[in-house]
Amino acid sequence: MHWQSFSEFISMGGYGFYVWGSFGVTFLAMGLELWLVNKRRQRISQAVKQEAI
Amino acid sequence: METNTGTNRPRINWLKYASPKTFYPLAGKLIPWCAVSAAVLIAYGLYIGLLVAPTDFQQGEGYRIIFVHVPAAWFSMFLYLLMAMYAGLGLVLNARLSYMMATAIAPTGAMFTLIALVTGSLWGKPMWGAWWVWDARLTSELILLFLYIGYFSLQAAIDDKNRADKASAVLALVGAINVPIIYFSVKWWNTLHQGASVSLTQAPAMAAIMLKGMLIMAVGFWLYSIAVILMRVRCEILERDSKTAMIRQD
Amino acid sequence: MKARHKRFGLIAVGLILLVIATVLITKSFRSNLVFFFSPTQVEKGEAPKTGSFRIGGLVENGSLKRMPDGLHVQFKVTDTAKSIPVQYKGILPDLFKEGKGVVAEGKLNENGLFEASxxxxxxDENYMPPEAAAAIEAANAAKTKESVK
Incomplete structure (x- = not known):
């Protein structure tokens, strides 16, 4: 383990905003993409069910 | 008795998987495997990148942005080439599944391009002293984002699916020339962006543990891409083909 | 089958033409895509005479001075062959150091001083822990000592 304390980990040697910002943006975008694809799939299967009835 | 074995040998019909109908359930089986291994590898990559990897001698802790920036930039380019390849295959073979794959790849590629640009900006501000500069690397990566956007807006603009596929495929192929330009921009021109730390021809200019974290993250991003692209291509198949038949098969 | 071959041929020809066109375009644009000029290029008069442009190189060792007014800094940008004095007022980026790479944007005044905005x-593209960097530096220092002997 590289870090001595939790606050050290959060501050990232003063680059906290940039480092956490980058990781945040990346995983937020990926999460959003998954959510959107999943919503699209649900919408289609809903439409298919209605078609079947 | 068979004497002429050449003609009667049982043949596997490889083209079977090129039909949307058979590809749909196959993709469905692949998705959970890719998704789970992507989650595991990304978690492991984050563990190495944020907790294990040491400080950098130049950039201190700020260099840790590399663990998301470089894999995202790699896949922004790689997914474009893959999209262009499927689009080209679609034009040559007139195969519908190829077009659907190209369509399904575009949003993920565009997302990684955006991630590469934003994380690069967040990295450039503290290290270089600017959020953005118009050097050849950054400009060509921005053009890549415009190409992706152009690709799916062209598809949306043409009502006839068949014609939309063909027109956007041509755009995808033409734009593919931008990918080697992005990659070699740091060699061909004076840029603010530094050269490649990892390449096929040279020993990596990174400490082993940093490199390990970055490569694991990259494999994780690759598996994530496969999973989300297969999910999207299934939607694409359902929307374009007779819907009920597919779902009953699943 | 025939139509497929024809289509393939057309696409192949189109792609080849496109590659040729791009190579020509990038060749002619090469000079315009330059992000910065080296001090040698500036000396030779290759940089624009009027308006602002960028110079790039290394911050010459021992050249960084804070001006008495406390606002301006002066340093020299060198490409090891030629060097240009630069004056700047503002915050320097974290990685600004003597002996390291720098790109400055501004204008060359009549005294040959580059006024950077x-x-x-x-x-560079190297990433390693500080201890490894120190070890490499020590090894290099030993090597130059050896060659002096």
Whole structure:
């Protein structure tokens, strides 16, 4: 383990905003993409069910 | 008795998987495997990148942005080439599944391009002293984002699916020339962006543990891409083909 | 089958033409895509005479001075062959250091002083822990000692 304390980990040697910002943006975008694809799939299967009835 | 074995040998019909109908359930089986291994590898990559990897001698802790920036930039380019390849295959073979794959790849590629640009900006501000500069690397990566956007807006603009596929495929192929330009921009021109730390021809200019974290993250991003692209291509198949038949098969 | 071959041929020809066109375009644009000029290029008069442009190189060792007014800094940008004095007022980026890469944007005044409006740090592609960097430096120092002997 590289870090001595939790606050050290959060501050990232003063680059906290940039480092956490980058990781945040990346995983937020990926999460959003998954959510959107999943919503699209649900919408289609809903439409298919209605078609079947 | 068979004497002429050449003609009667049982043949596997490889083209079977090129039909949307058979590809749909196959993709469905692949998705959970890719998704789970992507989650595991990304978690492991984050563990190495944020907790294990040491400080950098130049950039201190700020260099840790590399663990998301470089894999995202790699896949922004790689997914474009893959999209262009499927689009080209679609034009040559007139195969519908190829077009659907190209369509399904575009949003993920565009997302990684955006991630590469934003994380690069967040990295450039503290290290270089600017959020953005118009050097050849950054400009060509921005053009890549415009190409992706152009690709799916062209598809949306043409009502006839068949014609939309063909027109956007041509755009995808033409734009593919931008990918080697992005990659070699740091060699061909004076840029603010530094050269490649990892390449096929040279020993990596990174400490082993940093490199390990970055490569694991990259494999994780690759598996994530496969999973989300297969999910999207299934939607694409359902929307374009007779819907009920597919779902009953699943 | 025939139509397929024809289509393939057309696409192949189109792609080849496109590659040729791009190579020509990039060749002719090469000079315009230059992000910065080296001090040698500036000396030779290759940089624009009027308006602002960028110079790039290394911050010459021992050349960084804070001006008495406490606002301006002066340093020299060198490409090891030629060097240009630069004056700048503002915050220097974290990676700005003597002996490291730098790109400055501004204008050359009549005294040959480059008045920078923006200073950017250019770093290299090496990533390693500080201990490893120190070890490499020590090894290099030993090597130069050896060669002096």
């Amino acid at each position: 923006q200073v950017l740090a250019k770093h």
